[in-house]
Amino acid sequence: MVTLIAANPQGFWLFLGGVLLAAEMLGASGYLLWSGVAALSVGVLVWLLPQLPWEWQGAIFAVLTVAVASLWWYWLRQRTAGASNDAQMLNQRNRQLIGTPATLTEAMHSGIGRINIGDSSWRAQANDDLTVGTNLEVIVVEGVTLVIRAISR
DSSP states (O other): OHHHHHHOHHHHHHHHHHHHHHHHHTTOTTTTHHHHHHHHHHHHHHHHSTTOOHHHHHHHHHHHHHHHHHHHHHHHHHHHHTSOHHHHTTTOHHHHTTTOEEEEEEEEETTEEEEEETTEEEEEEOSSOOOTTOEEEEEEEETTEEEEEEOOO
């Protein structure tokens, strides 16, 4: 087996790259993508430079894997740092509600009541008992309870 790999190192690297990329498609969440790309790159490099020693092949594979994964991480971090606030709160409806104006739909007792926002009814909490029809805004979300305060419109 070792003699077969030594006789055809570019085939080994191309095969390894293909296996890693195929495993990535099964759901590795990006962990194997850059190793697969590095293995394919080493396979092409060994095809171009057939006398490259196996020690150098392994070192190039390791360096390429770390370098490409680091570049991807840096690029992704820069991209997400500039993302809008809406994109960062995607699928977090409770956080999207902060600052939303609403009207109290159920009288508050002991600082607890209900408000309607869109097509949903939310449990609301305030420092004071408010009357039905009071204009308010959401200031904090605590679990499924919206902390509100009265505002004048």
